Amino acid sequence: MSEPLIRTVGLTKYFQTPKGMLHAVEDVNLRIDKGETLGVVGESGCGKTTLGRVLMRLVEATSGEVQLNGENILLLKGREKINIYNSLQMIFQDPYSSLNPRLSIGNIIEDPIKTMGPKMSKKELNDRVLNLMDIVGLPPRYYNSYPHELDGGRRQRVGLARALALNPKFIVCDEPVSALDVSIQAQILNLLMDLQEQNQLSYMFITHNLFVVQHISSHIAVMYMGQIVEYGTKEKLFSNPTHPYTKALLAAVPQPDLSMRNQKREILHGEVTSPINPAPGCRFAARCPYVKKQCTEAVIPLTRLEEGHHCACILCQ
Numbered sequence: 127m128s129e130p131l132i133r134t135v136g137l138t139k140y141f142q143t144p145k146g147m148l149h150a151v152e153d154v155n156l157r158i159d160k161g162e163t164l165g166v167v168g169e170s171g172c173g174k175t176t177l178g179r180v181l182m183r184l185v186e187a188t189s190g191e192v193q194l195n196g197e198n199i200l201l202l203k204g205r206e207k208i209n210i211y212n213s214l215q216m217i218f219q220d221p222y223s224s225l226n227p228r229l230s231i232g233n234i235i236e237d238p239i240k241t242m243g244p245k246m247s248k249k250e251l252n253d254r255v256l257n258l259m260d261i262v263g264l265p266p267r268y269y270n271s272y273p274h275e276l277d278g279g280r281r282q283r284v285g286l287a288r289a290l291a292l293n294p295k296f297i298v299c300d301e302p303v304s305a306l307d308v309s310i311q312a313q314i315l316n317l318l319m320d321l322q323e324q325n326q327l328s329y330m331f332i333t334h335n336l337f338v339v340q341h342i343s344s345h346i347a348v349m350y351m352g353q354i355v356e357y358g359t360k361e362k363l364f365s366n367p368t369h370p371y372t373k374a375l376l377a378a379v380p381q382p383d384l385s386m387r388n389q390k391r392e393i394l395h396g397e398v399t400s401p402i403n404p405a406p407g408c409r410f411a412a413r414c415p416y417v418k419k420q421c422t423e424a425v426i427p428l429t430r431l432e433e434g435h436h437c438a439c440i441l442c443q
Contacts, residue, residue: 131162134181136155151177154190154353165346167348169334194210212292214298219305224285225273227273230271231270235259236255237288264283286318286321318342331343340364345358346363357435369442371414396413397413
């Protein structure tokens with residue numbers, strides 16, 4: 127098997143709080159190959175965004191590794207650390223707050239090029255910005271506009287153009303379509319997929335929308351309270367979900383087919399336990415209909431079920 131573009135090894139992030147240590151991301155091991163999209167799904171607060179930010183070094187990890195082409199980028203400092211952003215970029219969830227309201231659209235897109243890109247003349251820089259705007263479907267007339275003058279879809283296109291400015295290899299997409307209308311969501315998703323095909327880009331696509339993740343992803347990681355509980359190709363995960371939490375997520379998706387209205391669904395009961403100083407064992411045990419004594423005694427490791435499918439549950443072992 128070839129070396130992945132991105133690999134995480136035991137990636138962990140804790141936050142100190144007045145009540146104790148909050149386990150936001152814990153022992154995450156993932157790989158993303160060139161040209162692949164890894165979808166990360168889970169309920170709000172499960173640690174998806176923190177995982178993306180730690181991977182980008184916008185938040186420093188507590189422990190573990192993030193490897194880019196085999197090199198642990200968490201060890202890089204100074205200029206070497208800054209240079210990783212030539213290869214790694216991020217599209218943020220809120221297309222308004224992630225853009226500087228004092229800069230025009232042209233200035234926002236050219237800023238990373240002027241800061242970290244090759245030296246360019248004013249004309250070359252202007253041509254590059256206009257080319258990026260054309261790639262993401264922004265007419266040239268918006269060059270001198272400001273973020274507050276654009277709608278949500280166009281703002282997200284600005285964020286995408288800015289992310290593409292340095293020709294990155296990998297982009298973390300943090301719920302980039304959640305704030306947009308359905309028709310605009312489809313446009314942005316299709317644009318992301320077209321750019322991936324043209325430039326062999328790799329994505330980590332963070333979302334809670336299972337329809338979206340099925341459409342865009344090649345592999346999917348299901349996250350619960352900072353841990354990956356199921357991981358596999360989208361075909362295996364949607365056709366044979368194994369972890370009770372994955373089954374419950376899929377059961378919550380509305381089905382337009384009336385013939386499926388009587389199908390048995392996994393319904394979750396109980397409250398999400400606190401991520402601060404969590405008890406040993408499976409984090410999902412308090413809500414799981416199949417919980418057993420051993421679920422609360424020790425950490426349940428992510429176990430290989432078959433090629434391209436892993437699950438962290440005693441039912442899988």
